Amino acid sequence: xxxxxxxxxxxxxxxxVCFILALKGLSGPKTARNGNIVGAIAAxxxxxxxxxxxxxHLHHIPLIVAxxxxxxxxxxxxxxTVQMTQMPQMVALFNGVGGGAAALVALLELHxxxxxxxNAPWFNLAATAFTIAVGSVSFAGSIITFAKLxxxxxxxxxxxxxxxxxxxxxxxxxxxxxxxxxNDPQMWAGIVLGMxxxxxxxxxVLPVGGADVPxxxxxxxxxxxxxxxxxxxxxxxxxxxxGGTLVGASGTFLTLLMARAMGRSVTNILFGxxxxxxxxxxxxxxxxxxxxxxxxxxAIMLGxxxxxxxxxxxxxxVAQAQHTLRELVDVLGExxxxxxxxxxxxxxxxxxxxxxxxxxxQVPYEQLREMDQINGDFKDADVALVVGANDVVNPAAKxxxxxxxxxxPILNADEARQIIFMKRSMRPGFAGIENELLFDExxxxxxxxxxxxxxKLLNAVKxx
Amino acid sequence: xxxxxxxxxxxxxxxxxxxxxxxxxxxSSTLHTPLMSGANAIHGIILLGAILVTGTTDNxxxxxxxxxxxxxxxxxxxxxxxxxxxxxxxxxxxKPAKKQEQAAQKDGAA
Numbered sequence: 001x002x003x004x005x006x007x008x009x010x011x012x013x014x015x016x017v018c019f020i021l022a023l024k025g026l027s028g029p030k031t032a033r034n035g036n037i038v039g040a041i042a043a044x045x046x047x048x049x050x051x052x053x054x055x056x057h058l059h060h061i062p063l064i065v066a067x068x069x070x071x072x073x074x075x076x077x078x079x080x081t082v083q084m085t086q087m088p089q090m091v092a093l094f095n096g097v098g099g100g101a102a103a104l105v106a107l108l109e110l111h112x113x114x115x116x117x118x119n120a121p122w123f124n125l126a127a128t129a130f131t132i133a134v135g136s137v138s139f140a141g142s143i144i145t146f147a148k149l150x151x152x153x154x155x156x157x158x159x160x161x162x163x164x165x166x167x168x169x170x171x172x173x174x175x176x177x178x179x180x181x182x183n184d185p186q187m188w189a190g191i192v193l194g195m196x197x198x199x200x201x202x203x204x205v206l207p208v209g210g211a212d213v214p215x216x217x218x219x220x221x222x223x224x225x226x227x228x229x230x231x232x233x234x235x236x237x238x239x240x241x242x243g244g245t246l247v248g249a250s251g252t253f254l255t256l257l258m259a260r261a262m263g264r265s266v267t268n269i270l271f272g273x274x275x276x277x278x279x280x281x282x283x284x285x286x287x288x289x290x291x292x293x294x295x296x297x298x299a300i301m302l303g304x305x306x307x308x309x310x311x312x313x314x315x316x317x318v319a320q321a322q323h324t325l326r327e328l329v330d331v332l333g334e335x336x337x338x339x340x341x342x343x344x345x346x347x348x349x350x351x352x353x354x355x356x357x358x359x360x361x362q363v364p365y366e367q368l369r370e371m372d373q374i375n376g377d378f379k380d381a382d383v384a385l386v387v388g389a390n391d392v393v394n395p396a397a398k399x400x401x402x403x404x405x406x407x408x409p410i411l412n413a414d415e416a417r418q419i420i421f422m423k424r425s426m427r428p429g430f431a432g433i434e435n436e437l438l439f440d441e442x443x444x445x446x447x448x449x450x451x452x453x454x455x456k457l458l459n460a461v462k463x464x
Numbered sequence: 465x466x467x468x469x470x471x472x473x474x475x476x477x478x479x480x481x482x483x484x485x486x487x488x489x490x491x492s493s494t495l496h497t498p499l500m501s502g503a504n505a506i507h508g509i510i511l512l513g514a515i516l517v518t519g520t521t522d523n524x525x526x527x528x529x530x531x532x533x534x535x536x537x538x539x540x541x542x543x544x545x546x547x548x549x550x551x552x553x554x555x556x557x558x559k560p561a562k563k564q565e566q567a568a569q570k571d572g573a574a
Contacts, residue, residue, distance in 0.1 A: 001516070001520060019506055019509075020483055020487060022502065022506065023484070023487045023488055023499075023502070023503065023506070024487040024488075026488075026491075026495065026498060026499045026502040026503075026548075027487065027488045027490060027491035027495060027499055028490075028491075028495075029492070029494065029495060029555060032495060032498055032499075032502075032552050032555070033549065033552040033553070033555075035502070036498075036502050036505075036545060036548045036549055036552060037549070039502060039505065039506055039545065040505070040545035040549075043505070043506065043508060043509050043511075043541055043545070046509060046512050047509075047511050047512050047515060047541075049512070050512070050515045050516055050519060056516075056519070056520065058515075058519035058520070059519050059520065059521070059522070060518065060519060060527060061519070063527070063531055064515055064518055064519055064531070064534060067518075067531040067532075067534035067535050067538070068511075068515075068534055068535075068538050070535050070538070071534060071535040071536065071537065071538025071539045071542065072538045072539075072542040072543075074535070074538075074539050074543070075538060075539040075540070075541070075542040075543025075544070075546065076542060076543060076546050078539070078543050078547075079542075079543045079544075079546035079547035079550060080546065080550070082547065084551075084554075087497065087501075087547070087551065088497075090543075090547055091497075091500060091501050091504055091544075091547070094501075094504055094505070094508075094539065094540050094543050094544045094547070095504050095507075095540070097536040097537070097539045097540050098504070098507050098508055098510060098536070098537060098540035098541075098544075100533075100536050101510050101511070101514055101533040101534075101536035101537035101540065102510045102513075104514070104529055104530070104532060104533035104536070105510060105513045105514050105517055105530075105533050107529065108517045108518070108521065108526050108529060108530055108533070109517060111521075111523070111526055112517070112521070115523075123470065217500070218500055221500055221503060221504050221507075224504075224507050225503070225506075225507045227507075227510075228507045228509065228510045228513075229477065229480075231510060231513050232513070233473055233477075235513050235516060235517070237512065237513060237516070238476065239509060239512065240509055240510065240512060240513050241473065241476055241477060241480070242476065242480050243506050243507060243509040244507055244509070244510075245476075245477055245480035245481055245484060246480055246483065246484040246487075246503075246506065247484070247503045247504075247506050247507045248481075248484065249480065249481040249482075249483075249484030249485050250484040250485060250487065250488045250499075250503055251500070251503055253484070253485045253488060253489070254488060254491070254496065254499065254500060254503075257491075257493075257496070258496060261493060345493045345496075350496070350497050350500070351493055351496035351497060352493055352494050352495060352496035352497040352498070353497050355494045355497075355555075356497055356498070356551050356554060356555075359554040359555050360554045368494075370493065370494075
């Protein structure tokens, strides 16, 4: 490539600053939307520069524009039509294709280096190898994550005998191929490196249990960021380096924040199943006796309570019952009860996901209480109404070492005077373990589809 | 006096790491999902790299691979920003929407 004109370098600097402002904006509720728009404008402007770089003599412009149009149309279609409940797998998919694109770009650059006689500084080749390998890991890992969340495959940890050995061998192969590539750049080594990277990605995510998948999405997001940064070094493109590094660093930090919110360590999430830590998740349906109630009984408990805390979970959003729930809360409020929503940091399928889902149902922001703020209130609550949640109130997180969720901070719904559980069936939660709280004598179960039961409950409360 | 280019790159990298951590260090867990999604869109900037390598190749296989990379990167970048905006819209739209609803109820009552 010819020397980059100064004006383009200055545009890249401005775009880099915009990326920083975008991330800064995204971390505050008032500035988030503008932040995202600033980032989008910067990214689009940056991608236009090659078309105005006259010395570059950009070839194949019609094909390139067509490819951009196809990709953009696909991206916009997916982004517009995805249900809010399926947001995590959408983010995983977008992240995966980004990683895949970075790996392909690095392969092309390797091809270019070989065509020019194979003389490149070793650090350049090492960065190329890194981009190919980690980009492939991110691509394959994200696809498996997508499949798990979309329930195209089981969300339980998949572990087979010898998995640690295969995984270790694949990692060794990555290192060996990378060293080969640096010493003597060959196309086949690059392609095989990419394939082994795909294998590593699959093996990395297979043993991760469903409840931990969000952390993995965040981690793979950081991986892709670092991949893009290395790609920027390979292509001598400062903006790719800045953008990629910003995402890599903030993504890694965000992963640690999320893991802390769940009381887990990242290594435990990734390698816990390999060590046999999360084998308790049998997923069997229990036949132990429980106390089942009718919507009318539940309505009486709720209608005469002074303090009610709602614990919403993913099941609520899947049944699309959040609007009816908000109506119920309004009615209870009019009857004089104080009602709040207790939001577990990982309620839903991704940290903060429940906030998005309830915002969609226009629940007032003030009623959404974070775990630390509300956990002390449960002991004064007359009723805790658990709707479509399970793992986030499972006392096994405190009492059963060895359970997949052991150590995760939970909502203290068990401290409420009465607990109403709205459940479709006795099937265990996403983590696949039985919930002792269901068998507690304070607990009443209201079986049925969340939306159906919620409407009945609402009518029964109105009739009181 | 000249600068070692490698060290300049390293400098940019190290400073970007610190900035990346610093700018998001105060995020509330409410915004974790949109933040992750927005950051995800930013690394779609690999599209720029894909355009540059594809537009400067004369090899047909490389051209096809490059075009695939462009499609994938566009999905990441454009889809990522649009989906993030859709999520954030739900946070910001909440209050006006509620007022409209109340207004509609009043109209109905009248």
